[in-house]
Amino acid sequence: MGNCCGTVIEKAGEMGKITLEILGGGEEIGRLSVLVSRNNSGILLDCGINFDENGNPQMPLYVPPKRVKAIALTHAHLDHTGAVPLYFVSSKIPTYMTKATKDVLRPLMEDYLHISGYYLPFEYEEIAKLFKNTKTVKYGEQVEINGYTLEFINAGHIPGSMSVIVNVSDKRVLFTGDLNLAETELVYPANYREEAKDIDFLVIETTYATTEHPRREDVEKRFIEAVKEVVENNGIVLVPAFSVSRSQEILVVLRKYGIDVPVYYDGMVREINRIFLSNKAFLKNHGLLRKAIKDFIEIRGWQDRKAILESGGPAVIVASSGMLRGGPSSYFLRKIYDREENGIFLVSFQAPNTPGRLIVERGIFEEGMVERIRARVEWFDFSSHAGRTELLKAIDDLRSSLEKVILVHGEPDVQRKFAEEISEKYGLNVIIAKNGDKIVI
Template identity: 30%
Template sequence: MLSRPGAAHLPGDASWLVRERTPWLLQVLRRSPAVRARVAKSMAGARLRGRARHLATLLLNPDNAVVEATLDWLGQSASSQARALGHANRTISDLKKKLKAERQRRQYAQEEAREAGKLLDETRASMAELEERVDKLVRQLAVAQHRLQDPQTAAAALLHALERPPVPRDDAASRDPHGGTAPPERYNDVLLAASAAASLTPEELLAAVRAVVDPTPPVPRVEVVEELGLRVTPLGGDTEIGGSCLLVEAGGTRILVDAGVRTFDGRTLPPRDIERALEGELHAVVVTHAHNDHCGYVPALVAQSPRLRILATPETVRLMPMMWEDTVKVMREQDRSLASWGSAATVLYGPAEVEAAAHRCEEVPFTVPRRIGELTVELFPAGHILGAAGAVIRAGDRRIVVTGDISGFRQESVDGYTLPDSSRGADLLVMETTCCGDTHDDRELRVGDFVREVQEICQGGGRVLIPAFALGRAQEIALILRRYLPEVPLRIDGMAADLSAAFEAATADSAHPLKIFGDSVAVADRPAELDTFRTGVIITTSGMLTGGPAVQWAARILPEPSSALFISGYQDEESPGARLRKLAEEGGGNFTLPDRSGQVTVQVKAHVATMRVSAHADRRGLLNIADEVGAHQTMLVHGLPNRQRRFREVLRLRDHDTTGTALWRPA
C-alpha cells in the first residue's frame, strides 16, 4: 500500500499503517482481488504458524465470498471483544468505586475504633479513680473509728468541743434585766452540760481532759529564756517556696512548725535540712495548713517518730489525710516515670504511713493555748485557705509569731487573718514572703473582669475550662461563680470535687457553712460529659496541666474557637500550663499535652487567659502585719532571695529590725 502514489501523505511507516489503519487495510483486501493476489505472492515464503497462517489463507483467498465471510466473522469477534472489554471496564469501575467505599468505611471504622479505644481508656481511668475514692473513704472511715477508740485522740477531739467559744445569743434570756446586754458567756453549752454531768467545774473538767491530751507532768521551774535555751531554725521553705519547715527548741522540747515536701527534677523531696530535726527526739509538729508544701512530709515523720503529736485546726485535720493520699499517688507515678528512664525516685511513704499520721492528729481551735512540754502554742486565723493558721509560740517569757501562709482580705471561702493580742510585741516574727515584691490589683476588680469573661464565653455557647489547684483555689473559684453567675452550669472534677465536699462537711456546723454543690453545680460525670457538657464551666485538677482530668478536658476544649481555658495560680516554668500561656501570647498553634499513653497534640483555637486571684498577702499586706505585730526582730521565709532582700530593706526603712533567715536566738 505504501508503494502507491497516494500513500505519500501518510505520516508513518508500515508499522504505523498496520497499527493505525487496520480496518482500512482489511477493506482494501475485501475490494481488491489483485491486492490479495500480490500479498499472497509476497508472503509465499513467510513462515506463519497456527492461527496466523489460517487467517492469512482466508483473507488472501481469491474467492470474494470466502474473504467476505472471514471479515464478517472478524467484525463479529471484534464487536464481541469490544462488548466484553466494555463490560470488563464497567466491572473494573464498579469494583474501584466499591473499593473506595470500603476504604472509606475502613477509615471510619478505624477512627471509630480509635475513639472507642480512647473512650474505653477514659472509662477505665474513671473507674480507677472511683476505686481510689472508695479506698480513700474506707481508709478515712477506719481512721475515724480508730480516733474514736484511742483515748488520747478522743480526748483531743473532746477538748476541741469543750474549748469551742460559745455562740453569741441575742434573745430575752441573754439580756441584762436592768437594761443593756449581759456579759458574754465564758463557756459553751457542751462544756456546761458536761461539767454538770461530771459534777465538776468547767475549769476542773478542762484541766482533766487537757491532762489526757498532754500527759507531760509540769516541772516547777523559773521560766526564763536562758534556762529554756530558745532556738528557732529554718530547715526548709526559707529562701525557697516549698518544703516549709521550722524547728523550735526550748529546754528539752523540740517541735516543728510545718513539714512540707518540695518538688525537684520530677521527684517529691523532704524539707531540705530535715535531718537536723531528727538528730534528737521530736515531740510535735504544728501544721499551719493543709497544702502539701507545708504538711506533705508529716507521714514520713510519724513513721520515724510513732508518738509524734500533730496539732492543727479542725479543718486542717480533716483535709490533710486527703492531701497525703494524693501525694502517695503522685509519688508512685513519679517512681514509674523515672523507672522507665532508668532512674530511681524515693517514695517517702505509703497508705500505711498516711493512716498512722491521721491517727496522731489533734484538733486545736483558734485562740486556745495548747501545751507541748516546755512550749505553749496558740493558733490564730491566717486567711489563705480554709483552716489556715498562724501560731504564737511561748517559751517562758519569750514569744515568737509564725504567720504561715497569710492573707488579710476576705475571700469567698475564708476571712482574712486575725492577730491575737498575744502576738503584739513578740520577740520574733517569722513571716512568709511569697508575694513580698507584688502589689495586687483590687480584688473586686479582678473578680469582676474574670466573671465578665466567663459570662461572655458561656453566652456565646462555649465552655470554660479552669485547671486549678485542688485545695483552696478550686473551691474559691467555684464559690465566686456560684455567687455571681448562679445560672451558669458548673462541673467540678477530680480531687477538687472530693475536697469541695470536705469543705462543706468541715464547715457544716460553723456560723458560716460553705455551700458549693447544688442547683447548677455538680460533680462532673466523666467521661460522658467530656463531649456532652457543651456550655458552662469545668473546674478540675491539675492546676499546671501536668496530668489528671484537666488534660482530658483540655484536649477537647482547646481546639474549640468558641471556648476558653483560664490558667489560675502559680505555674512552674517548665509546666504545660506555663508553655500554654506562652503559646497563647505568641498567637497560638499546636500544643502538646501529657497523656496516660504518652502525649496528645491539639491545635489551640480556644481563648487562653490568666485568672489572677492570689491567696497570699502582697507587699502592703505584709507590711501591715509587721506593723501590727511590732516584733523586736523579723525573719523572712517562704520566698525568693532577691525579693526578700529588697523587702528586708523596705522593712528597715519602716524601722523594723530584721534578722537573717538562719538560726535565731533571743538577744
C-alpha cells in the same frame, strides 16, 4: 536602721537559748519547716516538700525525732505538710492542726502517695500513725507542752489555716505559715492586730512580698465577664484549679454572680467540697458554697466527661489539677484547646516547667507542640497569699514589740527587696533565713 538581710548562725541547743532552726523554706517557696527549740528540743512548725524541675519531691532537713516534743501544721497544703510522716517511722509525736486541716490532709497525703512515681521514705502506715497522734485545735485555743505554750489563730489562707504563736521562756514567736489579710468569698482574713499581741519574733512568709494583688472584687468581676463572653459564644470554659480552697472559691463566685449555664466540677474537688461543707466553722460563706455544690453538677466519671464534650457548650468546668499536671483538667484541656470559642481560664499559681506555665507564657502545654492553643487563655489573680501591702500591714500591726523579723517561704531576690523595705520603713532587724541556719533569739 535595723540589720537588713543578715543571717545569724550559732550552735543549736545551747543551754537556755531559744533557737529557730530553719529546716526548709529558706530562700525558696515550699518545703517550709522550722524548729523552735530550747535546750536542744522543741516544737516543729510545718514540714513540707517542694519539687525539682523533674517533679521529684525535695524534703526539708531532718532532726532526730527525740528532739521534737510536738508538731504544729498550719494548713493542709503539701508544701507545708508533705514530709511530716517521716517523723512517724519510729516515733509518736503529738501533732496539732485544725479539724478542717485534718479532714483535708488525709486524702491529700494518701492521693500523693498513690500517684507518686518517686520513691518516698514513708508509707500508708506512717500516715495512719500521724493521724492517730493528731490533736485538733480551734482558733484562740492554747496548749501547754514541755515548757512551751502554743496559741492558734486564723491565718486567712484557706479554710482551717492557722498561724502559730510559740511562747517559750518570756518570748513570743509568731509563725505565720501562709498568710492572707484580704477578704475572699471563702474565708475570713487574718487579723493580727487583735489576735497576736506582744510578739517578739515574727517568722513570716514572703511568697508575694513585692507583688501588689488587685482587689478581690475586681478580679471576680473580670473573671465573670470573661466567662460570660465565652459562654455567650457557645463555648466551654475550663477552669483548672487547686482542689483545696481555690476550686470552692471559684464555685462560690460563679454562684454569687448567677452564671446561668451548666457548671460542672471534677477531680478531687468533689471530695474536698464534702469535707469543707462538714467544717462550717472555718467557712465565711458556708451557705453559698452549699448552694453552689447543690446547684452545680458533679462529674462522676468518664461517661460524664464524654457526654459533656459531646453535647458541647455553653458550659463551665472547674477541675483539678490547677497546674494541669494531671487529673481531669488535663483531659479536658486536650479536648477543647483547639477551638477559638472555648476558654482556658487559669486561677491558680503556675509553677515553672508545668503545663499551666507553658500555656501562659508560650501558648502551648507541652514541649514540641506544633499547633498553638486556639482557645482564649487568661490568668486571674485569685491568690490566697498576702501581697506586699498586706505583709507590710501585718508587720506594722506587730512592730511595737518586735525584736526581729525572719523571712521565709520566698524567692531570694524578692526577699532582699522586702527586707530592705522593712528595715528602712520600720527600723527593724530583718533576717533572710537560709536552710540550715540556726538563729539564736
